[in-house]
Amino acid sequence: MKTSAKESMTAFWFLLPFLIALVVFFAFAFGRTVFFSFTNYNLFNKMDFVGLGSYVDTVRDPLFITALGNTFVFSITVTLLQTIGALLLAIVLNQKLSGLGFFRTAYYFPSIASSAVTTLIFIWLFRPTGLISYFGTVLGNSASWIAAFALILIAVQIGQVLLERSRNLPASWFDPALLVVSLIAALIGASLLNAFGVIRIGDADPTPLTWLSSRDKLLGILPYPLAVIIVMNTFTTIPTLMLTFLAGLQGISNSVYEAASIDGANPIEQMLYITVPMLRPVTFYVVTVSIIGTLQMFDQAAMLDGTAPLEGTITLAYFVYNAIFRGSGDAMVGVASAAALILALLTLGVVQIQRRFFVGDEGAGK
Secondary structure (H helix, E strand, O other), X not given: OHHHHHHHHHHHHHHHHHHHHHHHHHHHHHHHHHHHOOEOOOOOOOOOEOOOHHHHHHHHOHHHHHHHHHHHHHHHHHHHHHHHHHHHHHHHHXXXXXXXXXXXXXXXXXXXXXXXXXXXXXXXXXXXXXXXXXXXXXXXXXXXXXXXXXXXXXXXXXXXXXXXXXXXXXXXXXXXXXXXXXXXXXXXXXXXXXXXXOOOOOOOOOOOOOOOOOOOEEOOOEEHHHHHHXXXXXXXXXXXXXXXXXXXXXXXXHHHHHHHHHXXXXXXXXXXXXXXXXXXXXXXXXXXXXHHHHHOXXXXXXXXXXXXXXXXXXXXXXXXXXXXXXXXXXXXHHHHHHHHHHHHHHHHHHHHHXXXXXXXXOOOOO
């Protein structure tokens, strides 16, 4: 018993610094947030107890409703893109390819870059005369050439495959050797059509890209500035989630795929009926982490402040910040605290729903 008590005290002393930090920076801060949410505190005047007044003011604020809608759209879209993209990338990097170490390092690099630096790069890319605008103009001017190239490529490839099969030779639709010939033929054919004036490459001036400053919505749902943040967030977080999927894939025995291959399963069927089901616990973790992270997205929206309209980038986390530091001298701590608690409850509720309907492991659905 004395040995057990001594070991417990040793563990306690090792845990004490973490417990102190937990109490000071979480428990105390959470308690103060709950307290402030029932007051009209604004950092300067004497606070008064207002009951649920701060919560009522929060849900009645049109900006809060906008932030709530943006948060849901952002969370759902990014979670889907991150999960699917990370899984596909992990499957590719799990193959035995030459130079695999280089590609794994290159694909992971965006996740270690500073969020502020990445945001500034994307602001530069999506500015009215930025790189995205330039490439969009180039593609628009070359639309007829690209269409001719694609049509010739498809026609030549189909012709070659049919010719090979007529000779009773095995040939797949994506045979690499035949594809090289088709690419060369398409390049020459499209260039000749352009040289003889059959098709013409345009010379239109670049069209300014106004996504960052636009107040319009893509498909009537997604604000254009928020779409930029979605692209940016997906680009920077897929590599991290890819590593999680990659670890899960390496835990699946090759004998399972060999048995499925013997039974006639093609790669797509193996992915759908072996890989995806066996990665269910990993997918549960990835989706949970992604949901929590996207519901609390703040830094990228804050970096775009002043560049894009507020209603186009604001999320619940940024609404909390904006309620206090809006620059008008009216720091609504009560409203910000109420919004923070609503965000916390929303995050907890969404994760519990996902846990209830997406059984990640044996105990996740209980």
